[in-house]
Amino acid sequence: MTEKLFYKDSYIKEFYAEVLSCEKEKNLYKIILDKTAFFPEGGGQTADTGFIGDAKVVDVQEKGEDIIHFADKEITGTVFCKLDFDRRYVKMQNHTGEHLMSGIAHRLFGAENVGFHLGDDVVTMDYDIQLTKEQLQQVELEANKAIYANTEIISHFPKPDELESLTYRAKLDLKENVRIIEIKDYDMCACCAPHVKRTGEVGLVKIVESMNWKGGTRLFIHCGLEGFLHYRKTYETVKAISGLLSAKQENLTQFVEKYMEDTNKLKYELEQADLERARLIATTFEKTDKSIVVKDGFLKTEGMRELVNLLKEKTDKCVCVLTGTDGAYRFIMGADNMPLRTLIKDINAKLNGKGGGNDQMVQGSFNSTFAEIEETIKSI
Numbered sequence: 304m305t306e307k308l309f310y311k312d313s314y315i316k317e318f319y320a321e322v323l324s325c326e327k328e329k330n331l332y333k334i335i336l337d338k339t340a341f342f343p344e345g346g347g348q349t350a351d352t353g354f355i356g357d358a359k360v361v362d363v364q365e366k367g368e369d370i371i372h373f374a375d376k377e378i379t380g381t382v383f384c385k386l387d388f389d390r391r392y393v394k395m396q397n398h399t400g401e402h403l404m405s406g407i408a409h410r411l412f413g414a415e416n417v418g419f420h421l422g423d424d425v426v427t428m429d430y431d432i433q434l435t436k437e438q439l440q441q442v443e444l445e446a447n448k449a450i451y452a453n454t455e456i457i458s459h460f461p462k463p464d465e466l467e468s469l470t471y472r473a474k475l476d477l478k479e480n481v482r483i484i485e486i487k488d489y490d491m492c493a494c495c496a497p498h499v500k501r502t503g504e505v506g507l508v509k510i511v512e513s514m515n516w517k518g519g520t521r522l523f524i525h526c527g528l529e530g531f532l533h534y535r536k537t538y539e540t541v542k543a544i545s546g547l548l549s550a551k552q553e554n555l556t557q558f559v560e561k562y563m564e565d566t567n568k569l570k571y572e573l574e575q576a577d578l579e580r581a582r583l584i585a586t587t588f589e590k591t592d593k594s595i596v597v598k599d600g601f602l603k604t605e606g607m608r609e610l611v612n613l614l615k616e617k618t619d620k621c622v623c624v625l626t627g628t629d630g631a632y633r634f635i636m637g638a639d640n641m642p643l644r645t646l647i648k649d650i651n652a653k654l655n656g657k658g659g660g661n662d663q664m665v666q667g668s669f670n671s672t673f674a675e676i677e678e679t680i681k682s683i
């Protein structure tokens with residue numbers, strides 16, 4: 304049986320322990336100590352990492368009364384153990400932040416927490432009901448006020464009769480060895496994980512994403528140091544965009560909306576000009592009994608396609624419209640009475656080409672000179 308130091312004090316980052324057993328399994332060693340501050344994976348939270356002696360702990364699992372550390376070296380005797388406490392502390396901040404949010408969402412709107420994941424990059428929690436943006440903002444605001452109140456957080460294992468008299472949130476209906484995390488004035492919840500001592504240590508809580516999830520709501524949150532780093536990164540992005548656009552940060556949304564509207568208008572005008580150019584070029588061609596090859600440096604895809612369609616009316620053979628320069632041409636070809644899909648294979652082979660399509664229209668690129676292309680197409 305491993306003594307769980309993280310229940311005595313969640314701030315223990317270094318300790319000495321006796322190695323009770325160390326067995327090789329695949330390329331890792333399964334180490335059981337007489338006591339440990341390494342929190343195992345469980346309840347949605349990933350395991351602690353750190354060192355046992357000079358063995359690196361990569362995973363920790365609870366099995367019955369034992370806590371098994373998976374490490375990269377064989378260890379025996381009395382060992383000095385050290386947690387990666389920076390990583391653990393971020394988890395403590397996030398976990399307490401989640402309890403605050405869930406406690407408040409439950410009290411204000413009756414939301415039940417039905418899922419929780421606390422990984423290295425992401426913290427998510429799921430509620431059984433859909434909450435509106437305004438409701439979520441209210442929960443977030445109340446949770447931050449609870450942080451400023453710097454309320455005490457107490458963990459304890461109530462006796463069964465005491466437990467019965469308590470009103471607390473719980474995912475499982477356990478009767479024995481239930482550990483209660485009480486955030487005074489805000490929440491009471493059954494939980495096995497390490498928490499900070501006072502809400503002030505959570506620093507801040509921010510919802511960074513919310514979505515509908517199985518008929519309820521999934522939230523992504525950041526707390527504490529992680530929340531601050533996220534804020535710094537987001538702020539730098541906003542500042543950079545505001546600089547690039549020469550727009551005030553507070554008006555950025557309206558500015559970008561207007562910018563996108565203008566861009567769409569320009570795109571439309573450009574498309575119209577492209578089609579108009581194609582129509583003008585088409586008027587310069589007479590009817591012919593040969594294939595037509597045209598090169599133009601300005602046409603875009605829509606214009607090229609339009610020109611192919613217009614010129615098909617001037618020949619019974621094929622039309623090839625090109626843009627680009629020798630060695631790097633883009634083409635669109637069209638014909639009404641030719642098996643273009645098959646022909647393009649030979650043409651591609653001759654002209655270092657790529658691309659395909661159907662019998663009416665093919666498109667792609669030729670890595671050849673204009674003279675070579677013209678000669679090949681006109682010989683079809």
Ligand SMILES: [Zn+2]
Nearest residue numbers: 493494495496
């Ligand atoms: Zn919890």
